[in-house]
Amino acid sequence: MSLEKxxxxxxxxxxxxEDFPVDTWPDSETIKEDSSVQTNLWKExxxxxxxxxxxxxxxxxxxxxxxx
Amino acid sequence: xxxxxxxxxxxxxxxxxxxFLRFDSAPLGGNLQLKSIADDKLVQLVKxxxxxxxxxxxxxxxxxxxxxxxxLCNEQLKVxxxxxxGEAAWIxxxxxxxxxxxxxxxxxxxxxQSSFKGAHGKQRAKQRSKGDLExxxxxxxxxxxxxxxxxLCLNDRNPNAQENKKWGVYFFTNLExxxxxxxxxxxxxxxxxxxxxxxTTELPTPEQALWAHKAxxxxxxxxxxxxxxxxxxxxxxxxxxxxxxWLASRKTHPGPQENAxxxxxxxFAVLARRWYPDLxxxxxxxxxxxxxxxxxxxxxxxxxxxxxxxxxxxxxxxxLQRNLYVAMVAMRExxxxxxxxxxxxxxxxxxxxxxxxxxxxxxxxxxxxxxxNDNTSDVTSDDPTFLDRTExxxxxxxxxxxxxxxxxxxxxxxxxSKTNAFPKxxxxxxxxxxx
Numbered sequence: 323m324s325l326e327k328x329x330x331x332x333x334x335x336x337x338x339x340e341d342f343p344v345d346t347w348p349d350s351e352t353i354k355e356d357s358s359v360q361t362n363l364w365k366e367x368x369x370x371x372x373x374x375x376x377x378x379x380x381x382x383x384x385x386x387x388x389x390x
Numbered sequence: 391x392x393x394x395x396x397x398x399x400x401x402x403x404x405x406x407x408x409x410f411l412r413f414d415s416a417p418l419g420g421n422l423q424l425k426s427i428a429d430d431k432l433v434q435l436v437k438x439x440x441x442x443x444x445x446x447x448x449x450x451x452x453x454x455x456x457x458x459x460x461x462l463c464n465e466q467l468k469v470x471x472x473x474x475x476g477e478a479a480w481i482x483x484x485x486x487x488x489x490x491x492x493x494x495x496x497x498x499x500x501x502x503q504s505s506f507k508g509a510h511g512k513q514r515a516k517q518r519s520k521g522d523l524e525x526x527x528x529x530x531x532x533x534x535x536x537x538x539x540x541x542l543c544l545n546d547r548n549p550n551a552q553e554n555k556k557w558g559v560y561f562f563t564n565l566e567x568x569x570x571x572x573x574x575x576x577x578x579x580x581x582x583x584x585x586x587x588x589x590t591t592e593l594p595t596p597e598q599a600l601w602a603h604k605a606x607x608x609x610x611x612x613x614x615x616x617x618x619x620x621x622x623x624x625x626x627x628x629x630x631x632x633x634x635x636w637l638a639s640r641k642t643h644p645g646p647q648e649n650a651x652x653x654x655x656x657x658f659a660v661l662a663r664r665w666y667p668d669l670x671x672x673x674x675x676x677x678x679x680x681x682x683x684x685x686x687x688x689x690x691x692x693x694x695x696x697x698x699x700x701x702x703x704x705x706x707x708x709x710l711q712r713n714l715y716v717a718m719v720a721m722r723e724x725x726x727x728x729x730x731x732x733x734x735x736x737x738x739x740x741x742x743x744x745x746x747x748x749x750x751x752x753x754x755x756x757x758x759x760x761x762x763n764d765n766t767s768d769v770t771s772d773d774p775t776f777l778d779r780t781e782x783x784x785x786x787x788x789x790x791x792x793x794x795x796x797x798x799x800x801x802x803x804x805x806x807s808k809t810n811a812f813p814k815x816x817x818x819x820x821x822x823x824x825x
Contacts, residue, residue: 337571337713338497339568339571339609339613339647339650340645340646340647342609342645343645344605345603345604345606346602346604346605347605351640351641351642352637352638352639352640353638353639353640354638360637362668362671363667363671364659364665364666364667364668365665366664366665368664368665368690368816369664369814377692377694377697377755378692378732378736381693381732381733381736381751381754381755384750384751384760385736385737385747385751385754388747388750
């Protein structure tokens with residue numbers, strides 16, 4: 323499926339869960355068997371993550387004004 | 391046709407019977423003497439199915455389905471239900487074929503009817519239920535016959551476990567859940583799940599019953615995830631089911647089904663485990679989902695409330711349609727928590743944080759404008775009303791155990807515990823979870 327086609331299948335379509343085009347597939351074709359997806363998909367650093375994006379820089383500047 | 395009759399005589403389901411039942415396949419060759427069939431119900435099935443095929447061939451080949459096709463297909467399933475009494479597990483195959491095609495026709499006719507109503511305003515459709523002036527949808531009619539199939543399977547008392555029709559329960563559960571979902575009937579979804587839950591000790595597990603039908607297994611787990619996460623707000627169970635559906639889904643050739651599963655999995659993972667997706671990794675496998683949740687992940691990481699609210703507002707119709715709005719509103723609290731934590735770090739205020747700093751951070755995050763620079767509003771970070779609102783937000787976070795500390799109202803300060811003021815919320819190890 324092309325990227326363009328994939329983007330058409332967004333969550334904004336109707337909420338009907340379509341039937342799969344095939345009835346089954348081998349275990350080897352499941353995500354469970356792809357360790358790289360499992361290993362890389364999730365991040366569990368939410369408690370500690372410190373971003374330094376534009377929002378954070380502006381928040382820091384704003385807080386400095388109020389500290390004075 | 392002899393092959394079809396042999397299936398009923400000897401109790402097995404094969405390709406010929408499947409082809410015979412389908413409305414869109416040609417009648418099987420060979421002569422059939424109906425008089426030679428002793429079972430009246432089987433005669434009815436043959437007649438009804440031949441009528442069904444004839445109706446399709448004469449009125450529906452251009453891609454349209456007629457209400458008559460629905461009636462015949464509904465009749466086919468009803469006759470099959472009657473035939474099923476006393477039959478073993480093999481009959482669940484024919485029942486499922488018939489039920490699926492009935493659902494397909496019902497969906498088509500309901501869509502056609504709703505577009506017809508939309509186009510003709512006040513003109514009412516002719517189809518009405520008996521004794522009721524309200525229009526009845528084809529889906530509502532079809533689910534009655536499908537529910538009979540479900541009950542036949544669920545209540546089968548055949549002592550031979552291998553021959554028991556309980557093996558077919560999940561096929562009809564999926565069909566019913568699909569219908570109730572489309573009808574937005576949460577009560578019926580809840581009732582059905584409660585029935586399944588109350589009978590788990592008698593039923594094979596979904597994994598046992600659907601091992602040869604991964605599409606059905608994934609569909610079942612998807613609906614259960616949706617039920618627990620979207621209707622019961624039990625995000626942990628919602629996550630467990632969504633994760634099962636996700637892990638069994640296809641890694642290659644993904645379609646809208648995989649996007650829908652991933653669309654549930656991400657909010658439930660955040661709410662239940664505080665795991666969030668790596669957007670670069672997600673973009674490689676489900677770019678549409680990565681794009682949809684990108685702003686959410688960014689807000690969870692930096693505490694930007696305005697961006698989160700903007701995203702919520704822009705996607706409100708989609709989220710409501712998918713019953714995810716409540717989950718996404720619940721997630722806002724985590725964005726506030728992240729903002730509080732970042733504010734404590736950025737101010738370096740130590741364990742006693744003046745409330746006006748927290749108020750300033752909340753105003754800035756909410757509006758992207760500093761309270762004192764906001765000429766259109768009289769809100770300031772030391773406005774007593776706003777300080778009270780800030781205290782309220784912080785009190786909620788403290789009460790839920792997200793922050794260890796207390797509020798000093800007289801000093802207008804947040805007093806944090808000197809150790810572990812923000813307890814870790816991430817649960818489990820995302821790399822080791824495989825079901």
